[in-house]
Amino acid sequence: MNSDKKILIIEDDELMIKILTFILNKEGYQLSVIRDGLSAIEQLHTINPDMVITDLLLPYKSGLEVISFVKSNxxxxxxxxxxxxxxxxxxxxxxxxxxxxxxxAKPFNPNELVLRVKRLLNY
Incomplete structure (x- = not known):
């Protein structure tokens, strides 16, 4: 399983959060969910995920601002x-x-999500 890999999900849509957590929990990842970009930026250091999955449209700070922050730091x-x-x-x-x-792109195929996550986490 992938229990040593941590994924931070930044998403404000409850249904999408349920879908993502269901799919990724099944794969054994450690998940953290944050519902806005500003909180994600503030808590990134504490959570220290291996991967960030972020929506582009988020409250307070956009997904683009989150991506920029993550890649800069x-x-x-x-x-x-x-x-x-x-x-x-x-x-x-x-x-x-x-x-x-x-x-x-949402909506997505769950298997495609899993394959892309695994590819980026290198296994």
Missing amino acids: YKNKAIIALSALGEEEHSVSEAFKLGADDFI
Whole structure:
């Protein structure tokens, strides 16, 4: 199992949080969930995740601001950006420019999420 790998989920949609935690718990990851970008930035050092999965549209600080902060301060952390289909396409390219490692459009296939997480965590 993957019990030594920690993932921080930054998402404000309760249903999406339930879906992500269900899928990733099943895979054995240690999960932390934060519902806004500002709290995520403030708590990143304490949580010290191996990976960050962040929505792009978040309260207080955007997912783009979170990605920028993570890549400026923790270069080795993997980041997957999430966004609903049709939401600001320039945000997706901006996420990659800021250092996101991958992007998944919502709604997504659970198996695809697991494969992408495993690929970025190198196993």
